[in-house]
Amino acid sequence: EEHGILQQIIVCPIDKGYKIIAGERRWRAAKLLGLKEIPVNIKNVDSMKALELALVENIQREDLNPIEKAHAYLELKKNFGLTHEKIAIKIGQDRSSIANTIRLLDLAEDIQELVSRGTISMGHARAILSLKDPVKQKTLGYKIVTDGLSVREVEMIASGRKTFLFSSKKSSDTKVVSSELYKSPQICDLENKLREFIGARVTIKEKNGKGKITIVFSNNSQFENITEKLKTLMKTPT
Structure with missing residues (x-):
């Protein structure tokens, strides 16, 4: 609040005023702080270029997990x-990092969820990628969590240098690596209570006493509603 908004938001002119194409979070923060003016960079761009700029902005500024980044990179590539x-030049990363991140989407969905939550590391994920069978990926992912396998051990198993008995059952019969399996009942209960109070999807990621709470909203109206409820919560006497 003392220094205001230090970085410009990017807007483009439309029929009635301007549309934000990058920096919406800064604009919302300015509203919450009661700022009357913020620095703006006006660009005359077409709709597709505006979407591209907004997507790059989100990748650079949002606290995205590896799977969310992979989807964003893939969108830049396909759309x-x-x-x-x-992509690497726009994001400020090396090309191999972009390619390796997109490859995470080749993982079984259960394993992608574990990567999203930080339950298994990027090193584990890259090692699992050498297994093309999703059932084997799930089985190995489950063992990483339950047995605390190191990245080196996973690499040796995936390459066949270490003996490991994979399940021969079909995917539907295999023990599924459910994201809920690795949450305590207390965390699940807190998620549900916050979800009911706020009226939006809430996820809590916790590991070794650290983590983050994510609130998902789909439009400005829902965002403002969530903000008002959080303000009410902060004013409630403890």
């Missing part, structure tokens, strides 16, 4: 025709 090299 905007950007190569891995061009």
